[in-house]
Amino acid sequence: DAEATDILERRKYIGMNVLRTEDPVYLMGRAKYTDDVQLPGMLHAAFLRSPHPHARVRNIGTERAMGIPGVRAVITQSDLDGVVGPITTALARPEVVPVTRPALDSRVARYVGQPIAIVVGTSRYLAEDGVDALDVDWEPREPLLDAERALEPDAPLVREDMTTNNFAHIEFQRGEVDDLFANADRVFRKRFHHGRCSAAPLENRGVIADWDQVSGDLTLWSSNQNPHMLRTFLGAPLGIAGNKMRVIADHVGGGFGLKAHAFDEDHLIPAAAKVVGAPVKWTEDRYEHLAASLHSKDVIIELEIAMDADGRFLAFRGHYIGVGGAHPSHPWTPLLDPLPAATLLPSLYDIRAVGYVVDAPMTNRCPSGAYRGVGWTAGHAARETLIDDIARELGQDPIELRLRNLIPDKPFVSVTGMKYDGGSYAGAIRKVKEMVDYEALRARQVELRKEGRYLGIGWSPWVEPTAWGTEMAKANGFNSEFFDAASLTVEPDGSITVTTGCHNHGQAHYTTLAQVAADTLGAPFESVRVIENDTERAVYGSGTFASRVAVVAGGAIMRAGKEVREKIIRLAAHAMEVSPDDIDLADGVATVKGVPDKQMTMQQLGFLAYYGGSARPPDAEPMLAATRSYDPPETYSNGTILATVEIDAQTGKVDLQHIACCEDCGTMLNPMVVEGQMQGAIAQGIGGAMYESLAYDETGQFLSSSLMDYLYPTTCEVPPIEVGHIQTPSTVTEGGIKGMGESGNIAAGTAVLNAIADAISAFGKVEITTNPLGPNEVLELIRRAKAS
Ligand code: MCN
Ligand code: SMO
Structure with missing residues (x-):
């Protein structure tokens, strides 16, 4: 249950209209989106995407494409054996039928826009020319579009290696439903079809993969909302340990849920980079986004x-x-x-x-x-x-x-x-x-x-x-574990660094979470910096989705901050030779209650914590930091x-x-x-x-x-x-x-x-x-x- 109970009584920033500190970067055009990242020797990928809703691919002729100067590689499914494993999607429920599929299916197209092959070239233009020069022998087939037809037992199969089209059939009942309907005074009915929508963020997706040829470390830029989760999901198919992969999503121009997934391209661009032995960038265009990123609400x-x-x-x-x-x-x-x-x-x-x-x-x-x-x-x-x-x-x-x-x-x-x-x-x-x-x-x-x-x-x-x-998650049928963590550090100069495993892509976390940290510690808002969006700079977390960050990261910060506040107060009490109960910590100053001129600033306390040696309490470790998690x-x-x-x-x-x-x-x-x-x-x-x-x-x-x-x-x-x-x-x-x-x-x-x-x-x-x-x-x- 709630641990950090006294913060609201002391608050100075929570509940205030603090201006968004992240905005100047956007307003000055200095935001760094994935497409802004330029690496030496970087190549560019373009996808051959299916123009058919359903087709068999008999053959992909690559000769003309490879003849284009600047085209470095045409990659199809067989080139990725041993490079990127299959993707298995399941859910911990008995009703769910897991689906396993190759990260790149060059043999069967099952929707308009499906990636079929990757062309890598020295520029995006040349890669696109390469795609246009592929000679693809399509064998179009009848598509299955009607969802209700797909549920009928004799319907053709969308995935021929499965025995059903239905990913899950779930039934639930509580209370005397049938009796109440049978004996009701009136029964009203409706059939409603919610239209198919797209999150359609202004920034389309983008992926850049950079393998270090010597260490085997992978740096992945991907315009996404959950860097840690993406790292976890890519580890097994790419065969790389989590501590050798860094996922960065610095500035993201809208996610709206769509960017909370691990996409095929997130798997395929690192695979392509491995095949060609150079960093590879792919930036989604609007057609690709609308046709082949995810759809929703249908x-x-x-x-x-x-x-x-x-x-x-x-x-x-x-x-x-x-x-x-x-x-x-x-x-x-x-x-x-x-x-x-x-x-x-x-x-x-x-x-x-x-x-x-x-x-x-x-x-x-x-x-x-x-x-x-x-x-x-x-x-x-x-x-x-x-x-x-x-x-x-x-x-x-x-x-x-x-x-x-x-x-x-x-x-x-x-x-x-x-x-x-x-x-x-x-x-x-x-x-x-x-x-x-x-x-x-x-x-x-x-x-x-x-x-x-x-x-x-x-x-x-x-x-x-x-x-x-x-x-x-469980209450909504998703049997999985979600929490977030926050680390809170008072630096040697008294400035405060907070990291969380969430992702800021417009929600103003750098402002609102700093408000929480400042109030929890009793420090000035301006002294707090919040870091997210990078697996190597921020502590682990599930990410940003399900309107969770204020509660989950906020709660983790309150818990970590409470621990650090107690450490600061002990340090100040020891240094000023009073009991911790006699210390008032507010606005970044520890004051002895009733003795206003007996005080220490956060800067002095930070210095003491890192370089104070025997001036610290004998049982206090150096540093002022804590990491806590919260699963609300x-x-x-x-x-x-x-x-x-x-x-x-x-x-x-x-x-x-x-x-x-x-x-x-x-x-x-x-x-x-x-x-x-x-x-x-x-x-x-x-x-x-x-x-x-x-x-x-x-x-x-x-x-x-x-x-x-x-x-x-x-x-x-x-x-x-x-x-x-x-x-x-x-x-x-x-x-x-x-x-x-x-x-x-x-x-x-x-x-x-x-x-x-x-x-x-x-x-x-x-x-x-x-x-x-x-x-x-x-x-x-x-x-x-x-x-x-
Ligand atoms: N907030 C607050 N007080 C609260 C609750 C929230 O001040 N009691 C503030 C939070 O501190 C945070 C913002 O409101 O700065 C949103 O908080 P929260 O409801 O926790 O949602 P998340 O931060 O987890 O953001 C995710 C949510 C989702 S699921 C989608 S989808 C969405 C959305 O946020 N995508 C967005 N808002 C978006 N806004 C922008 N600009 N871009 C997106 O992609
Ligand atoms: S759809 Mo929001 O990322 O949960």
Whole structure:
């Protein structure tokens, strides 16, 4: 349980809007992304990628390519025997069917964009010319695109060495589900398909591998979110010890979950560098990124809600089909979307029973994996659009219906066994009502309808499992161990170095974690430096994902800092010949209580700790440092988003006017950072609701291969976003902190969808069954509503 309990009482920085110290580097254009790294003698790789969703490769003719001056090597599967081993993706669950595959499959293409061969040349241009000059003899085959078809027993196999297309079939039931459904007063149903999205960070991925020819050490730059985890996953296939591999991801231009995986290219670029005996760089282009990095959130969901005559939810039942690609994403697997969607089915509703089925079929599409709010987003959209359907059907206000079914604010164990650590489920809704003056907004909606104008108001309250440690991972079906560590060192000059195994790619860890360290020690914020993003400079950790760093790294820093603070106080007490109880340590100065002129600075104490010899307490080792880890218990944040839209019934255009939000992530480290996280994530949620879609045609061709086709919302599409806060400290974590980095993307899209439906309900019955909703989809919904 929480060990560092007195920090909040002494805090000077936690909870303050401290300016982000990492920003000048970005603003001055000095950030060092993977593609900025230049090494002497470095060669460049380009991939031959499959243009077919499914094909056998009969032959790859390399003669013309090798004839191009500057092309150094064409590498296919057989060249990598003994260089990079196969990739096995599994999960510690009996239902899961492990998949083993070569890191480079040059024989069968199973999705558009799959790497088939690598060309290495003296420049990227020449390597690309080499790819164009390969003579490939393709034998196209019928692709399997339909996920539900893939689940049928007689379906053709996406991977012919397996006996099924289904990566896992999982069933779960708690409470009297069947009885409650059989005896319910009303049962409501919905089939919802969450569209296929991409995290689409502004910086595509990139990998550089540099083997030291003498020592055999490997330095790997990879634009990723979990350097230590990547090092662990690459060790076995590349046959290299962890202490001989350094993974660096200095500045990363957005990860959003996508960069939390160990990609094929992470395996293949070091393999290519070994084959050619020189450093090799690959920088992903936007086509490669959209077609062949991971896709996400493509889940088909069938939901049922059983209700009694008083409008109470009794039981929820769901079938979640995660539309996977040609192989499991590594290491998270294609369960990462459908399984958490299912485990969180009860969300913030007090129900008596829940049942779910999860399937994760493979298809001839790009593999699917994490994108901000992975799992929660699709499940949330299905459940919360269904609840709005029910409210319209019953003629009730959608938020009143939810309030009647809400769980209590105090700690609560859900029917699926999730241990909510208390929140402000009703409070956040009340706050948003006040922020927008809900009654007035509804009155205005009525007025405008009289003028033939269609305002829509959409609610989206959420509870969110955050900060995966071992317990939270298990609660969501992922049986694996997650924790993080932090090292904290007072240097000889009194400056403070903190390292964690997490990764900073926009979340402001260098600021917020320094706030935690400064308060824990009683040191000035300016004296703390935080280091992450490099396995050789920072202590081990699981990395940055699952909105976990504030809680997990923050907690580890509090624990390490508490130990170091005690050492500093003992040192000061000894030097000033008083009892440790008489030392006050604040702002980097140790003062004898009641004797203000008897004091020592952190600089003096640092010098003493390293060079003080016999001036130190006899049993004190030199240095002032500690390393601690933290594996937090389950912790859940919550909040509510309300979106207001006006639709043009002639054109189907949606004018998104306003977003109001109240979030509760327990103790806030830095409200300004929290607001920035909310705003960025809400913009992504808007993209998912209205614009972003990775499309395939019926032959399996990929249609969204540039940012002309895959639409981000820009500042022109994102309306004013108002963020309110409630702080309900966690009852179980260090400092009461909960995570929040994904919240906006979990909830915002659904608020927009519900607002659109609310506007269209002026014309008749409306049910939203998919996203994104562009003007054509909106016009179709209006047409159907009019016909109802
Ligand atoms: N924070 C805080 N008080 C809290 C909780 C968080 O001040 N109670 C601060 C933290 O200190 C941190 C930030 O908010 O600086 C986010 O914290 P947290 O919720 O712990 O999330 P992580 O740091 O673990 O970041 C991961 C999360 C995820 S999972 C995705 S996906 C995502 C996101 O963060 N990807 C991002 N936000 C992103 N922001 C940027 N700019 N780029 C990404 O790729
Ligand atoms: S999708 Mo975030 O990296 O958990």
